[in-house]
Amino acid sequence: MNERLPAAVIAGLGAWVPPNLVTNEDLAGRLDTTDEWIRTRSGIGQRYHVPPGLHTSDLAVAAGQRAMASAAVSDVDCVVLATETPDRRVPGTAPVVAERLGLRGRGALDVNAACSGFVYGLATGAGLIATGTAATVLVIGADTNSLYLDPADRSLYPLMGDGAGAVVLRRGDRAEPGALGRFTLGSDGSLVDLITSPGIGSEQRASGEPMTAADVHTRMQGRAVFEHAVVRMSDAVGTALELAGWPQAELDRVVAHQANLRILRAVGRRLGLTDDQVPIHLDRVGNTVAASIPLALADATRSGALKAGHRTALVAFGAGASWAATTVHWPELDLSATHFPYHHTGSTA
Template sequence: MNTPCYIRAIGHCVPERILTNADFERMVDTNDEWIVTRTGIRERHVALNGETCVDLCLGASQAALAQAGMDAQELTHVIVGTFSADSVIPSAACMLSHRLGISGRMAMDLSAACSGFLYAVETARALLMLHPKAKILVAACDIVSSRVDYTDRSTCVLFGDGAGAVILTAEPGQGSSEVVDVLLAADGAVGDLLTVKGGGSGTPYKLNDAIRKDFFVEMNGREVYKHAVRNMSGICEEILTKHGLTDRDVDVFIPHQANLRIVEAVGKRLNLPEERVFTNLQKYGNTSAASVPLALSEAVGEGVIKPGHTVLLGTFGGGFTWGSALLRF
């Protein structure tokens, strides 16, 4: 029998600075109507005042710990889903553990781009099977602004920065929700459609080399859209079928907040009406690994998700990676 997994608490954190569509009109050849029509995004929070991945993870983690009434010293494992850690070494998880005042616990980063949160949650579920008494912090954060070319109007308007964090245990607490299941998938054959290659060992550089375009997000938007809609909707259908559920059983659907066109297309394929699909991308843009936990945290905080609700999560990210999860509140 599987060890159960519960979300004991959740929190999020975003930078203070906001870039609106009007700001982008002064930066690149674009306008508010074009951005809103194609993406649904009106503004995004960006870490352009010096905030780092670990800074935002710390804020989200402290919010989750406070909600759980838990001290950081109780944590047994720290996992951070990110592709934009403060440094290659040490990991964001090690730095976050230190900032939380804990040491001697397992800490690691996990990279699955926009799917990083669900990949990290599934990893935590596996750890709970081995260590049922564990109390695991999963944080997901990306400082996408650090890897965005602000002269490329096709990508720079899409992304924002943020972090979300959950505490996972095998025993429920007051107000907790059960992670019923997680399904994950990947396909590296199409990975070149969405990349950040510069700085990796496959694209080595030397001291004083110029920063190349491949250091930033490069994306074939049309093709990414097709794969995102097909794979995210497909794996969400798969997890519902696996558990004998239909669209009528889903009270709230929280998809990766990539852009409104993708969200609407996936919702339509799943036969879910707009009022059951939660979106906050208009305020934050695509925050990569933080996207799903940030939206989940807001949906809980705003009372959109209520006790007794069945919540479906869906994600898609570079790699390509994708996944779904079922939660019961």
């Protein structure tokens, strides 16, 4: 890395989930399952789903507002939205989010790397800053996957939640707290069917076959995803540490994509970490796809599990297949604009 290039520094953090709380008990009768079955296999106890009329852009705006308030800024040069559930196929959702945030005229683009999307979004924002294209970038991860699930899918429906999280990146110095390290990015297109929702794309349309509801629903090969996720995420963290020049023994925290508790624990063991060094948030929000890492960062910062100065790796694995990781000395942040615990008045499932 050219040390003379400016760094992308995390200056603000915000998070938001929709108000519709769905507990395991809410799902038990309808899916012929139990709270114990869901928790044992995933570690998830509840999740939040969007009610009718709430879109991905609504969640992204709420998280973006909180991140900008945290950074004490009212303007940014570019908005990068990581999502696999855009409001529309065309146009991108980021320009809509920018408009609603009072950022009309600013650059705005969507990034779709599924569960790896937020880290890919950070890499995109860091590149914009390094090249001098932008001095400030709002990076948002937002997804509403509950809208794409088969309500009768006992294996996948209990895992997924909706939410959004965001950070403000600013131009800064590589030695200061919050400066993102070098990124490791990877993909393997031969694994395209591990996690997929084929019904909206040109592949399905070109087949000449009529699209069915099943084509739109997300499908996942759970066992294969587990195996690939553990290996790819732990290896990506190792590469990111090498790029940062950090000995593995000095790593304080790994904030990983929150897909499954067993995956997170297995990654931690491969990296020689204790359970406390891999913060868990999916028990309260489920797998929120591109939103999961910023949501976990906000929760861990607020709870004290992630403290200023911690040497931290961020890592994700998702559909594509794709994976990504980077490092950061965690900074002091003002999270007063993000409300904890997440608002709800009880189950409305």
